[in-house]
Amino acid sequence: MKTGVMPVGHLSASQVHAVLLAATAPPPLRSARPWRFQCTPDSVELYADPLTTGTDSEQRERMLDCGAALLNLRLAIKAQGSHADVRLFPTAGRPELLAVVQPHGYETIAPHDGELVAAIAGRQSNRRPFTAAVVPDAVQRQLRRAAEVERAWLATITADQVPQLRDIMRRTEVPPVTPGPGGGTDLDVEPGRLVVVIGSLHDSALGRLQAGQAMQRVLLTAAAAGISAALSSQAMALPVARRELRQLLGGGLWPQIMLRLGHGTAVPSSARTPLEDVVISDEHPFAASRPGGARRRGSR
Structure with a gap:
């Protein structure tokens, strides 16, 4: 079956296949894979597929998921020895086109980024109870820097x-849409455990896309350090x-996602989505229903 995978720039079709596998690896916040x-x-x-439906919370999570996929794509292109030139929201009037990534020239991947690439395949959300062991201060500094590299912040x-x-979370308590392995709850927040919030300067699609990239860089940095x-x-x-959460954190910036970080037992990997389901091709054109039954045209 044709997947739409083809040579891009000086990357061969097999290299492009590898970078797309990495890009589609992040477990999404919801059950659907929103990236195309x-x-x-x-x-x-x-x-983003689709971009124009859902609640504000669903829209925010969709952009975070797409940002995570974009960060993986960038790192995987580096792992192929190429520089990833990224343009975000490059075309006015086409909000569904989030990024254009061009492999340019040649670039040797830094050792730290190589560790992040190695962590992509095994990175899973772990809802099992964590041990009482603390996350070292040095790792916490690495996590904070990881968010800042992507023009976001970590509090x-x-x-x-x-x-x-805990009071805020009790008032919004709902069953997880996609319960993680182990079945822990979002209220498993205790003093002395590391809980962080990743946020953005602006509560816009761009801010959320940047926060998604920051989220994934933080998660990969944690995974590379052995932190769940x-x-x-x-x-x-x-x-x-x-x-209320924004005010709790000082009122200056916009919270996008919360993470509990610590030492936990391993969880099984989630099922992978076949590339043909998320790569646009003649056999799988990009189209989503619009109000009134209209269809959205594919890219170029």
Whole structure:
């Protein structure tokens, strides 16, 4: 079956296949894989599918998922010895086109980025209870820097903020849409455990896409250091709760996703989505229903 995979720039079809496998590896926050990719002779294009439906919380999570896929794509292109030139939202009037990534020239991947690439395949959200072992300060600094590299921020929930956070989460408590392995709950937040929030400067599609890339870089950095992570967007599910969380964190920036980080037992890998389901081709054109039954045209 044709998957739409083709040579891109100086990357061969097999190299492009490898980078797309890496890009589609992140377990999504919801059950659907919202990302779509299209290969052209000189670039890989990333689309959100669909972008125009769902609640604000669903839209935010969709952009975070696509940002995670984009970060993996960038790292995987580096692993093939090429520089990834990225343009975000490159075409006015086409909000579903999130990024155009062009492999340009040759670039040797840095050792740290190589460790992140190695962590891509095994990175899973771990909702099993964590041990009491603390995350070292040096690792916490690495995680904070990982978010900043992607033009986002990482705030640590302090012990005196935990009661307020638990109160916010109780008022928004719902069963997880996609329960993680082990069945832990989002209320497993205790003083002395590392809980962080990744946020953005602006609560826009661009800010959320950048926060998604930051989220994935933080998660891969944690995985490379042997740290497990459980993702939660429960405290951001309702606008009023999200505003309260924003005020709890100082009121300056926008929270996008919360992570519990610690030492936990391994969880099984999630099922992979076949590339033909997420790569646009003649056999699998990019189209989603619009109001009134209209169809959205494919890219180029």
